[in-house]
Amino acid sequence: MQQLELQDIQGLIIRGYGNLSAASFLLLQIVDQKRARTWLQKISEQITPGDQRPDRESLNLAFSFPGLVALGLDKTVLDGFSEDFQAGMVTPHKQRALGDSENSAPEHWAWGGAADPAATVHILLMVYAIDEERLKNLTDELQAGFSAGGVKQIHQTLKTVRLAKPKEHFGFRDGLSQPLIEGLSKAQGVDAALPAGEFILGYRNAYGLFTERPLVPATAPYADALPQAEGVDDPEKRDLGKNGTYLVFRQLEQDVKGFWDSVLQATASQDGSKNSQAAIRLAAKMVGRWPSGAPVTLTPERDDPELAEDNSFNYHQNDEQGLKCPFGAHIRRTHPRDSLDPDPGSQKSLDFADRHRILRRGRVYGEPLAPSLQPEEIMAAEDQGERGLHFICLNANISRQFEFVQQTWANDPRFNGLYADPDPIIGPGGTFTQQARPVRKAHHQLPRFVQVRGGGYFFLPGIRALRYLAQAE
Numbered sequence: 001m002q003q004l005e006l007q008d009i010q011g012l013i014i015r016g017y018g019n020l021s022a023a024s025f026l027l028l029q030i031v032d033q034k035r036a037r038t039w040l041q042k043i044s045e046q047i048t049p050g051d052q053r054p055d056r057e058s059l060n061l062a063f064s065f066p067g068l069v070a071l072g073l074d075k076t077v078l079d080g081f082s083e084d085f086q087a088g089m090v091t092p093h094k095q096r097a098l099g100d101s102e103n104s105a106p107e108h109w110a111w112g113g114a115a116d117p118a119a120t121v122h123i124l125l126m127v128y129a130i131d132e133e134r135l136k137n138l139t140d141e142l143q144a145g146f147s148a149g150g151v152k153q154i155h156q157t158l159k160t161v162r163l164a165k166p167k168e169h170f171g172f173r174d175g176l177s178q179p180l181i182e183g184l185s186k187a188q189g190v191d192a193a194l195p196a197g198e199f200i201l202g203y204r205n206a207y208g209l210f211t212e213r214p215l216v217p218a219t220a221p222y223a224d225a226l227p228q229a230e231g232v233d234d235p236e237k238r239d240l241g242k243n244g245t246y247l248v249f250r251q252l253e254q255d256v257k258g259f260w261d262s263v264l265q266a267t268a269s270q271d272g273s274k275n276s277q278a279a280i281r282l283a284a285k286m287v288g289r290w291p292s293g294a295p296v297t298l299t300p301e302r303d304d305p306e307l308a309e310d311n312s313f314n315y316h317q318n319d320e321q322g323l324k325c326p327f328g329a330h331i332r333r334t335h336p337r338d339s340l341d342p343d344p345g346s347q348k349s350l351d352f353a354d355r356h357r358i359l360r361r362g363r364v365y366g367e368p369l370a371p372s373l374q375p376e377e378i379m380a381a382e383d384q385g386e387r388g389l390h391f392i393c394l395n396a397n398i399s400r401q402f403e404f405v406q407q408t409w410a411n412d413p414r415f416n417g418l419y420a421d422p423d424p425i426i427g428p429g430g431t432f433t434q435q436a437r438p439v440r441k442a443h444h445q446l447p448r449f450v451q452v453r454g455g456g457y458f459f460l461p462g463i464r465a466l467r468y469l470a471q472a473e
């Protein structure tokens with residue numbers, strides 16, 4: 001098994017900092033290359049490595065591709081970053097692939113979408129703390145150093161909130177199912193753990209290969225600080241990618257009232273009266289888990305908090321026909337486990353799904369519409385302000401992992417034999433079909449409940465690599 005260099009890996013890859021309930025994300029631009037390098041060197045001392053379990057605060061930092069260009073990185077090195085990262089999230093091709101059209105089109109985004117160079121994000125600074133007070137102190141301290149450090153904040157701070165349990169705004173437990181990474185203690189003895197190279201560059205991936213990553217000639221200035229690249233023809237290359245990964249950020253605004261209004265209407269009796277229990281049941285079928293987190297495939301008729309964190313299920317044997325968890329449910333399509341061809345129920349099918357996993361590290365933003373997150377209270381509440389999910393995921397290969405999940409599984413209305421059913425939670429709107437006997441039940445013309453408000457692709461470097469980036473010219 002590959003030994004992970006935890007002390008060089010940014011902590012966010014290893015853990016989601018669930019104990020640090022306050023978090024803010026700062027979007028920065030480099031205005032003075034030289035001073036920014038000095039600032040980065042200083043900051044690199046504050047970055048939380050994966051071998052520490054911070055109990056008060058944590059800092060992680062990632063670059064956009066324009067950010068690496070602004071740092072003055074050599075073109076031959078820049079060319080070594082993946083094409084997806086270089087191209088970014090907002091090319092016409094990516095917009096089509098990710099479904100970022102109409103209200104979700106980049107021209108409407110609050111950040112990350114504008115072609116205006118003055119608004120281009122270079123650095124994403126991720127600040128976590130045990131409480132709001134500590135978060136504010138740490139953020140104030142960081143911000144005080146920006147100007148002298150040759151960087152400026154180019155958008156208001158992206159704040160987050162912590163909902164009870166922890167849930168997302170539609171009222172469902174989130175962050176439950178994560179891939180296990182070989183080499184980490186949680187994965188010990190687990191057969192289904194995935195090779196580290198799926199989520200961390202510089203290690204072998206599920207194909208036994210090293211995912212494409214930026215390399216530096218050993219003769220380049222400061223290259224000594226970087227580890228030797230493994231698995232390449234030229235042993236004289238140093239690995240700038242090692243212990244880093246790609247970070248996908250999408251600010252996703254949720255229309256909470258619209259969501260519950262739609263499911264209440266879809267489940268109303270013939271006389272028009274609404275039924276909250278029926279609405280919650282339909283919403284759970286759309287997600288694939290009940291509000292507590294219990295998987296509908298294990299408890300199809302009612303929520304069962306005892307099963308809230310259960311992640312030990314597959315679909316084929318228990319629910320081949322989708323009678324418990326519909327084929328189109330959010331979790332059945334973003335991680336189909338053993339349910340897809342080739343040969344559903346087989347190891348081959350599991351392996352296929354495992355080539356498209358992501359590590360989710362998102363945080364909720366905006367005040368909840370109603371503290372209980374119950375449909376009746378949500379419908380009665382005054383709708384003020386915006387709320388949603390700062391969706392963040394980590395992966396070594398953006399196109400094979402995040403983009404594949406979003407495009408081929410979530411957005412495709414023909415996913416797994418369906419006809420007009422995109423993902424009912426994050427898709428562009430359409431039909432949601434519940435497989436049932438004697439006849440299936442389809443809910444048509446569901447609107448889009450989640451709009452994109454900002455985003456970008458980032459490189460979260462290893463800590464040595466961050467120091468190299470702060471020095472190299």
Ligand code: HEM
Nearest residue numbers: 168172173174175176177252331334335389405406426450
């Ligand atoms: C506002 C937007 C979103 C909401 C409200 C949402 C909600 C949820 C919920 C409630 C779960 C079940 C709990 C869990 O397993 O952690 C879940 C799981 C998941 N979501 Fe999302 N999600 C959103 C966006 C996305 C996006 C953009 C993607 C990827 C493109 C995604 C991929 C996944 C995956 C891979 C799982 C785990 C499935 C499994 O392993 O069983 N989600 N989501």
